[in-house]
Amino acid sequence: MFSKSRINEPGPKAETETTKAPEALMSKPAMDFTPSASKGKATASVLSSDLTVVGNLRTTGDIQVEGTVEGDIRAHLLTVGESATIRGEIVADDIVVNGRVIGRVRGLKVRLTSTARVEGDIIHKTIAIESGAHFEGSVQRQDDPLSSGRPAPGAMRLEAPAPAAEVKSEA
Helix, strand or coil: CCCCCHHHCCCHHHHHHHHHHHHHHHHHHHHHCCCHHHHCCCCCEEECCCCEEECCEECCCEEEECCEEECCEEEEEEEECCCCEEECCEEEEEEEECCEEECCEEEEEEEECCCCEEECCEEEEEEEECCCCEEECCEEECCCHHHCCCCCCCCCCCCCCCCCCCCCCCC
16 A cells, blocks of 8 residues: 655665755745735835925835825825824825825825825825814815816915015115
């Protein structure tokens, strides 16, 4: 019923196979090795709570904001942390707001958690607003909210510039 295999038999042939086997094992993983970064999904870029960014952010990847951003953000997945404040338009495929956003929100999937504070319009394909979230603005559903036109420059600005003071001198 069972037959004896050649591996257990003594002899020069068995020694040759055993000496070749470790070489084959050692070289095989090296050939099969591929960096995990190319296979797996890249991790999100994190802007820590002590960081303030003045300017626009644009990426095809994911961003997690814990600090303050004064400018527009464009990303694949945007997570606004509980301690975060964003002043500007945010555009992403997937948006999760835990903190404060002052400006327009445009996303395929928008989620406002119970700690969210949003002051501005939301344009979405799907939306979820948890109980306890604060929202002040309008909500508009669109099949493709990412393709809607951007506002004119300065339209998202929340405060008007102070008028220039005139200085008269008497001579």
